Amino acid sequence: MKKILIIEDDTVLRENTxxxxxGQNFEVFIAEDGLVGIQQTLxxxxxxxxxxxxMPNMNGYDFYKTIKQIKATSTIxxxxxxxxxxxxxxxxxxxxxxxxxxxxxxxxxxxxxxxNTRLAKYDTLExxxxxxxxxxxxxxxxxxxxxxxxxxxxxxxxLANIFGYDYDDFSSINLEExxxxxxxxxxxxxxxxxxxxxxxxxxxxxxxEAVHKTSDTVFVELFGSVITYKGRPSIVGNITKLYPENPAxxxxxxTKEIPAxxxxxxxEVLELICKGxxxxxxxxxxxxxxxxxxxxxxxxxxxxxxxxxxxxxxxAIRYRLIIIE
Numbered sequence: 001m002k003k004i005l006i007i008e009d010d011t012v013l014r015e016n017t018x019x020x021x022x023g024q025n026f027e028v029f030i031a032e033d034g035l036v037g038i039q040q041t042l043x044x045x046x047x048x049x050x051x052x053x054x055m056p057n058m059n060g061y062d063f064y065k066t067i068k069q070i071k072a073t074s075t076i077x078x079x080x081x082x083x084x085x086x087x088x089x090x091x092x093x094x095x096x097x098x099x100x101x102x103x104x105x106x107x108x109x110x111x112x113x114x115x116n117t118r119l120a121k122y123d124t125l126e127x128x129x130x131x132x133x134x135x136x137x138x139x140x141x142x143x144x145x146x147x148x149x150x151x152x153x154x155x156x157x158x159l160a161n162i163f164g165y166d167y168d169d170f171s172s173i174n175l176e177e178x179x180x181x182x183x184x185x186x187x188x189x190x191x192x193x194x195x196x197x198x199x200x201x202x203x204x205x206x207x208x209e210a211v212h213k214t215s216d217t218v219f220v221e222l223f224g225s226v227i228t229y230k231g232r233p234s235i236v237g238n239i240t241k242l243y244p245e246n247p248a249x250x251x252x253x254x255t256k257e258i259p260a261x262x263x264x265x266x267x268e269v270l271e272l273i274c275k276g277x278x279x280x281x282x283x284x285x286x287x288x289x290x291x292x293x294x295x296x297x298x299x300x301x302x303x304x305x306x307x308x309x310x311x312x313x314x315x316a317i318r319y320r321l322i323i324i325e
Contacts, residue, residue, distance in 0.1 A: 001025065001026065001027045002026050002027070002047040002048070002119060003026070003027045003028075003029065003044055003045070003046040003047050003048075004021055004026045004027070004028050004029070004046055004047065004048050004049075004050065004115065005028075005029045005030070005031065005037065005040055005041060005044065005046040005048075005049045005050070006018050006021070006028065006029070006030050006031070006050045007030075007031045007032075007033070007034065007036075007037035007040075007049065007050065007051040007052060007055070007060070007063065008030075008031075008032070008050075008051075008052045008055075008081075009032050009033055009052060009054075009055040009056060010052070011032075013104075014030055014032070015030075016108075017050070017108065017111070018030050020108045020112075021112070021115070024112055026115075029044050029046060032055075033055045033056050033057040033058055034051075034055055034057060034058025034059060034060060034062055034063030034066075035057045035058045036057075037049075037051065037058075037063050038058075038063060038066055038067065041067055041073050041076070042070070042072070042073065045072060045073065045076070045231045046076060047076070047077075047119060047122075048076065048077050048078070048079070048115060048118060048119055048122075049067075049076055049077070049078045049079070050078075050079050050081060050111075050115075051063060051064065051078055051079070051080055051081070052080075052081060052082060053080055053081075053082040054082065054083070060080055060082070064078055064080075064097070064098065068097065071226075071227070071228045071233075071308075072228045072231065072233075075307070077099045077118050077119075077121075077122050078097075078098050078099060079098065079099055079100040079101070079102060079114060079115070079118065080098050080100070080101045080102070081101075081102040081103070081104060081106060081111075082101070082102075082103065082104060083103070083104040099118050099121075100114055100118060102114060142158055142238045142239075142240055142317060143155065143156065143158045143159030143160075143161075143162050143238060143239040143240065144156045144158070144159060144236075144237075144238050144314075145159055145224075145235075145236070145237060145238070145239065146227075146229055146234050146235070146236045147175065147193065147224065147234060147235040147236075147237075148197075148229065148232060148233075148234040148235070150174045150175055150176060151174045151175070152170075152173070152174070152175070153229065153230075153234065155170060159239055162218065162220060162239060162240075162241050163178060163210060163211070163212055163213060163218060164212045164213030164214055164218075165213050175190070175193065176190065177211070178210045178211055179208070179210065179211070180209075180210075180211045185208055185209075189206060189208055192204055192206065193235065196224065196226055196235055197226065197233045197234070197235060198233075203223070203224060203225045203226070203273075203276045203277070203278055203309070204222070204223070204224045204225075204235065204237070204276055205221075205222070205223050205224075205275060205276025205277070206221070206222045207219070207220070207221045207222075207242065208220065208222070218241060219241070219242040220239050220240065220241055220242060221239070221240050221242055222237065222238075222239045223237045223238055223239075223274065223275065223276040223313070224236060224237030224238075224276065225237060225276075225308070225309040225310045225313065227308050227309075227310045236310040236313075237276075237310070237313065238313070238317070261303070262300070262303060265286075265296065266296055266299060266300055266303070268286060269282060269286070269293060269296040269297065269300065270300055270312070270316060272285060272286075273297070273300075273309060273312060273313065274313055274316050279293050279294060279297070297309075300312055
């Protein structure tokens with residue numbers, strides 16, 4: 001059952017609209033202004049938001065700007081409805097990124113058609129995104145994973161093979177099992193993952209000794225970035241096996257055939273992102289300000305059509321900006 005959040009200060013309109021939408025087999029939540037709307041959005045993570053513009057405490061524009069800054073809520077589709085009919089008002093709403101703008105008074109059945117159309121569009125986009133993601137992760141040499149609460153929610157065959165497992169056998173293995181108690185850094189590694197998930201660090205980069213299925217030691221290097229996966233903080237990234245003769249497996253390849261036509265400076269920033277470096281670490285390495293680095297990161301996301309850093313790393317893998325020697 002899809003979840004709809006209605007943010008409207010007019011009690012009668014809010015209750016009537018909520019009752020109608022509930023009758024169309026949706027789960028409905030309500031809020032009387034933008035501040036309460038933020039609380040409800042974070043609590044329920046709705047599939048779509050209907051939001052008035054003129055409200056006390058926090059108006060619809062400020063509400064939408066706020067949820068766009070939060071990872072877990074930034075991609076939720078939103079429909080503004082308002083008594084404002086001026087072209088400037090409509091443009092203001094759409095320029096913020098809203099999916100539609102409905103003027104009051106409106107037909108409830110007309111509203112329902114818009115809701116169903118927007119939900120169908122996002123379902124299609126999500127399906128396309130999943131298909132692209134599955135294509136990218138089928139890399140023959142790099143282990144790709146999504147990590148959440150101690151387990152690998154998603155992984156490719158290469159990741160399982162690094163630790164000596166078949167794909168199906170690896171489904172029951174968690175991160176702690178790959179870290180033998182004799183390794184003094186086991187606790188630190190688990191704590192690093194926890195800190196990363198809690199957003200104290202936006203990315204993680206580690207080299208460590210892991211346990212192979214044969215009980216031998218396997219040396220690996222891990223990179224990861226925080227994303228929101230199925231509504232919860234997760235880490236997505238890659239793991240590669242380190243060999244004694246090749247302790248640095250990642251080589252960054254600069255090429256003029258990159259589809260996005262990235263500049264040399266953007267490639268330098270991308271290289272450091274793929275190595276798990278934070279904005280601060282990147283700025284220190286390149287002797288640039290943190291705001292400048294953030295600008296480059298935003299440009300990279302836009303040019304590569306990536307929604308987040310995880311997708312940007314996948315882009316680098318897909319177009320062989322990162323290769324294994």
